[in-house]
Amino acid sequence: MHQAADAAPLRRPGKRRWSPAALAVAPTFILVAISVYGFIGWSTVISFTSSKYFPQYDFVGFSQYVRLWESDRWNTSVINLVLFSVGFALISLLLGLIIAIFLDQKIRGESTLRMIYLYPMAISLIVTGIAWKWILNPGTGIEHLLRSWGWEGASFNWLVDPKMAVYTLVIAAVWQTAGFVMAIFLAGLRGVDSEIVKAAQLEGAGAFRIYTCIIIPMLRTSMFSAIVILVYQAVRSFDLVVAMTNGGPGYSSDLPTTFMYNSTFLCGQMAQGSASAVMILLVVVVIVVPYLYAEFKHEHNDSSH
Template structure:
């Protein structure tokens, strides 16, 4: 009887073990695929950046020579400067416009669902489609400039797309148009999650609505700002499709970003090692910019 009782007691324990093991078994193929195709290729890219690879991979180790060539290349520095201008304006304007639209929709306006769909629609388009559409609209011979001249404003000029000094701002316009609706959705979700009792208490104390938003509601959106900043920073650094569709990096190198540099040197000029070095530096830039934000946010949560 004791033996039988022991067998029956072992079966649930075996079943519990299988139940705990089953999710891991189901997720293991995905985990292994991500480990190989994501982190494996990151390691391989880093190795290529330390070699003499040109048109084909070459395992001759040259240390940090490619990085010295990279930072001695004027085109690379131009791409970094362009990224600084584009990234700062793209991130700042997307967050500002997204927050403004979210605050407007938070007033429980009529047809809120329609407005949300309109604002979110650009995010449903691919960056290639967005780039081509804005290229047509900003083309001096087809778009806004030609439309205004056809309407009688014969001296109207809007040729930013072909102006080396202004072309980078056309990318900002298209990028902000694409992303601000998505940022709006993030902020609107954050606004709707704030406890109404906090707002009512501020109103009882006599605070005006703008004051409530500035002093109470917006500071409460810190986690949402954090999420939006991480997403937009990643999108800015790896921007490629939009640039290729709108300007191809031109005129000249006016809209040439690090992603264009990596593609150009790795696949067009046959300098795989140089392209790999630039890709590694892009990954490092993401880590340097986002890492401290993640660290500070996690510290703040742990202190709370």
């Protein structure tokens, strides 16, 4: 026994050994830390300089942020982001919830319908944008089709109308994402205790009242998750805008992400683009942090019980 104890390797107190799993993850962690958080920090530093085509480190305080909020194009992109986010999120939530309730009725061919509704999520935003650009183009899309059917007065020129172009982005984004929202709500509906529904039916409650007063309020977690995902997706939207409108006509359908790209890479205003990127990051943080806090609090409460 004493020989075996003596043969055992001695561990120095306070010295921690790396596990194989930690060693395997370490390169990825370092790469992410440098390529993501490192460049976030670098962009933040550049936003306080007068950098144009190349980085300069002559700090000018908050002048780039003041200039940013004095820009008509930036303010237009912010207003468009609010319109796009609200329209996209509300319509996707409503449509996704309606489809989920429809599929929750145990209808025939449910799996096929689920696949059809989810199919747009498998398509890239670039393809979606190009397809809807053709569909909504007055010369080749809906307007042209209606006029070819004899309705000469038909007009659907939102894509080339500066006041309506941003709403074409909402149409395409809802088409792409409504099926995903449906899947979130359907999972929540399938998790509702059937005994509660049966008790309500015994009390004489109809289907409409059961859904509006009992089931939908129980989907708060699913709805909160869907809202966070939708708004986050709206804030970072870039591919769809470039493919459909490229921010036009003029800059009437610009979003902050396209403003950042144009400022940094096309107009040679690196500091201005970095300042807009920091503002976008702050919006994402405001959206994501409460969600992560709620998830952490929920898991903590579950573990305590």
